[in-house]
Amino acid sequence: MTILVTGGAGYIGSHTIIELIVAGHNVVVVDNLCNSSKISLERVERITSTQIPFFQADIRDKKALSDILDMYSIDACIHFAGLKAVGESTAYPYEYYDNNIIGTLNLISVLRKHNIKNIIFSSSATVYGEPATIPITEECPKGKCTNPYGWTKWMIEQMLMDLHTADPTFNIVILRYFNPIGAHQSGLIGENPNGVPNNLMPYITQVAVGKREYLHIFGNNYDTPDGTGVRDYIHVVDLARGHVKALEAINRNCGVAIYNLGTGKGYSVLEIVKAFESVNGMKIPYVIDPRRPGDIATCYSDPQKAQRELGWKADNGIEEMCRDSWNWQRRNPNGYEQ
Ligand code: NAD
Ligand code: WQD
Numbered sequence: 001m002t003i004l005v006t007g008g009a010g011y012i013g014s015h016t017i018i019e020l021i022v023a024g025h026n027v028v029v030v031d032n033l034c035n036s037s038k039i040s041l042e043r044v045e046r047i048t049s050t051q052i053p054f055f056q057a058d059i060r061d062k063k064a065l066s067d068i069l070d071m072y073s074i075d076a077c078i079h080f081a082g083l084k085a086v087g088e089s090t091a092y093p094y095e096y097y098d099n100n101i102i103g104t105l106n107l108i109s110v111l112r113k114h115n116i117k118n119i120i121f122s123s124s125a126t127v128y129g130e131p132a133t134i135p136i137t138e139e140c141p142k143g144k145c146t147n148p149y150g151w152t153k154w155m156i157e158q159m160l161m162d163l164h165t166a167d168p169t170f171n172i173v174i175l176r177y178f179n180p181i182g183a184h185q186s187g188l189i190g191e192n193p194n195g196v197p198n199n200l201m202p203y204i205t206q207v208a209v210g211k212r213e214y215l216h217i218f219g220n221n222y223d224t225p226d227g228t229g230v231r232d233y234i235h236v237v238d239l240a241r242g243h244v245k246a247l248e249a250i251n252r253n254c255g256v257a258i259y260n261l262g263t264g265k266g267y268s269v270l271e272i273v274k275a276f277e278s279v280n281g282m283k284i285p286y287v288i289d290p291r292r293p294g295d296i297a298t299c300y301s302d303p304q305k306a307q308r309e310l311g312w313k314a315d316n317g318i319e320e321m322c323r324d325s326w327n328w329q330r331r332n333p334n335g336y337e338q
Helices: 011-022 038-048 062-071 086-091 093-113 148-166 200-208 236-251 269-280 304-310 318-331
Strands: 002-006 026-031 054-056 076-079 118-124 171-177 179-181 215-218 233-235 256-261 286-289
Touching: 002 011, 011 026, 011 038, 011 076, 011 236, 026 062, 038 054, 062 093, 076 093, 076 236, 086 093, 086 148, 093 148, 118 148, 118 236, 148 171, 148 256, 171 236, 179 200, 179 236, 200 215, 200 269, 200 318, 215 269, 233 236, 233 318, 236 256, 236 304, 256 304, 269 318
Parallel strands: 002 026, 002 076, 026 054, 076 118, 118 171, 171 256, 179 233, 215 286
Antiparallel strands: none
């Protein structure tokens, strides 16, 4: 199949393109590079020995999107493009709603005009809010999000489902990612946050590489075994492979389907620090800070639906995640900046 990949220069998109190419698909990438570098795609070309058609364009630009779709016969769209920083979304809600919601509406409008009705969407475990049950199944009701970023995912999911209700010839797969970490084993591509990392693993790797003095652990008084927050970390390469499986479902005319992509196992912040230290043979100094507003104690998935229906499960464990995160950071201390 030929897949339009929006946001393909980003962290998850770049890893997914590799798996798509390995599975024999063609890709066309659209990204405005607002949170990424074209170098990631050059590295993907190196890894796959494949030239990747890339267009630097904003998904809010209908004309640009339409011109691109006129040039290719696209079978499906994997829609990664979006802003994703939780804290920033609270400070800039307009920008988040504009980019993520208006961007997605524009994209859908252009896809429809080109009769492309197969869409895979990057959603997030954040739509569950404070989860009603743990582990979280897809039946768990969507909750109240604690920030505008989360609401954009919540609303886009609803938009896509309504679209399918009105026109059942749409095939929509909503993938709810848990906490992606790790990097491609080559160490050539990985997560490249701007400024101070918001997420745990990039913060740890920046401490490891000497860019930051110590890790701030946000709270050790949660109702968890060691008091620190528990999350379902998933290797980004496993996550990427989940998209290939979702495409197979689309080929079977799946209608609308929602899947958790997680491992089903929760690790606390302290367990992640210890695993990173032992796998990579180094110390990660840390201090305990107050809780971060909006954080919940525990969040991990029940990933059985994806296993049952997609034949997908995560293969990599926490050791591989810690090893590959560090391999990427140590080879690229400044990310894609040379
Ligand atoms: P990322 O920022 O690395 O990738 C997103 C890409 O989209 C970037 O390359 C950015 O330049 C591009 N982009 C943003 N707005 C755009 C626009 N208007 N037009 C064109 N391109 C645009 O983020 P990621 O971690 O790879 O996340 C990919 C998707 O997965 C996002 O939608 C994100 O919300 C979602 N997600 C991420 C996580 C996570 O923890 N990384 C978890 C759950 C869901
Ligand atoms: C993990 C744990 C923190 C940083 C976020 C988004 C979610 C999804 C994934 C996009 C928590 C603790 C973190 C630090 C810490 N993204 N922590 N010190 O909050 O589970 O999820 O990313 O959809 O929507 O909310 O991930 O990596 O920020 O935090 O102690 O410097 O690490 O408190 O317990 P989170 P995270």
